[in-house]
Amino acid sequence: MNVFWFIPTHGDSRYLGTFQGARPVNYDYMKQVAVAADTLGYDGVLLPTGRSCEDAWVVASSLIGATQKLKFLVAIRPGLSSPGLAVRMASTFDRLSNGRLLINIVTGGDQGELEADGVFAEHSERYEISDEFLRVWRATMAGEGGDAGYSFSGKHITVKGAKTLYPPLQKPYPPLYFGGSSPSAHALAAEQVDVYLTWGEPPAAVAEKIADMRARAAKYGRTVRFGIRLHVIVRETNDAAWKAAEELISYVDDDIIARAQNAFSKMDSVGQRRMAALHSGKRDKLEVSPNLWAGVGLVRGGAGTALVGDAATVVERMREYEAMGIDTFIMSGYPHLEESYRFAELVFPLLGKGHVVEGAHALSGPFGEVMANNLLPQAVPA
DSSP: OEEEEEOOTTOEESSTTSSTTEEOOOHHHHHHHHHHHHHHTOSEEEOOOSTTSOOHHHHHHHTTTTOSSOEEEEEEOBTTBOHHHHHHHHHHHHHHTTSOEEEEEOOOOOHHHHHHTTOOOOHHHHHHHHHHHHHHHHHHHTTTTGGGOEEEEOSSOEEEEEOOSSOOSSSSSSOEEEEOOSHHHHHHHHHHOSEEEEEOOOHHHHHHHHHHHHHHHHTTTOOOEEEEEEEEEEESSHHHHHHHHHHHTTTOOHHHHHHHHHHHHTOOOHHHHHHHHTTTTOGGGOEEETTEEOGGGGTOSSOOOEEEEEHHHHHHHHHHHHHHTEEEEEEEOSSHHHHHHHHHHHHHHHHTOSSOOTTTHHHHSOSSOOBTTTBOOOOOOO
16 A cells, blocks of 8 residues: 655645634745655655646655655646656656656646636547647657657647657656546546546445446556545544544635635536535535545535544545555645644554554664653553
8 A cells, every 4th residue: 555645735724714723835844744754654745736836846856855765746737738848857857856756647627727827628628638648748758769759640739759868767657647537537547547546535436436447448458556535634533533624624614615616616627526516515414425524625626535533443444445446545634744743653553654663762762752861661552
């Protein structure tokens, strides 16, 4: 199981919908989150993309030297950049980070945001662009065409003699991650990507997606891995976790919810519509599946559900998804620095992950606070 954390480049707070408990997200803070994730033993971090975020490539590049093993899942957006530019950016990052780049293909679902960036293609056309973009990107990264380079003539993209003189360390290219819930998205993923990502829908809905993706990929003689994007609210007891969930949205009023849901309704993202349908903007039906809470999605776009419970409960729900074929969990929690520690301390031991192991003080010094100037902290039963 791979467990990723999240770099909150679009802001962070102790509560949603208010500046109460908020904090500035500057380089120092993002570095703290990245170093924590690296030190605690997370496999990687996701950096979001869009006009509400600091640029993912600039932020990720700035964090290479601050981390050692952490991988960075960074978005490429077909239609906003050319395949050639995206190839050079990815290859350079992969080389400078010693092979720690993962690529997240994002087609975009907010028409207003896309038009502000100069992209006026509608939903199906965006997937056509993404399909051609990926064919060129993959072929160029893999060195197809030899010395003459790779040439392609499509409906939206045409290149002649495309090549990279500085190939990536990961062969044939850094792994491609992709999420989308429409038939067009599934068709693209089945043929061209390595890891299909879903937002945190109830298990039955996720199982249906996985079955469809496997069947589609099999037609191309391919297999696809699967990942899921979830928030998490974990505490030492279930009661404490549910109390924390309620506190997270304690400043969210009905007007904010209505405004947010109205904005989401204008997006043409099938995945966003599925997220909104889980709760329909109502506070009284937020546990949409055992321990799967949709409160985040009342005001936050994209991933809108959280696993809520004590560590054993959260792990049980993760194992349910894992049994379906999910091998990558991209998690986050508010605020992201503290919750990266909380999740690692409570959940990682049950997953057999992380860098904190019993007896670590024998290698790195006392493990916990020394008592009475001489007594080492003692272990307690799990």
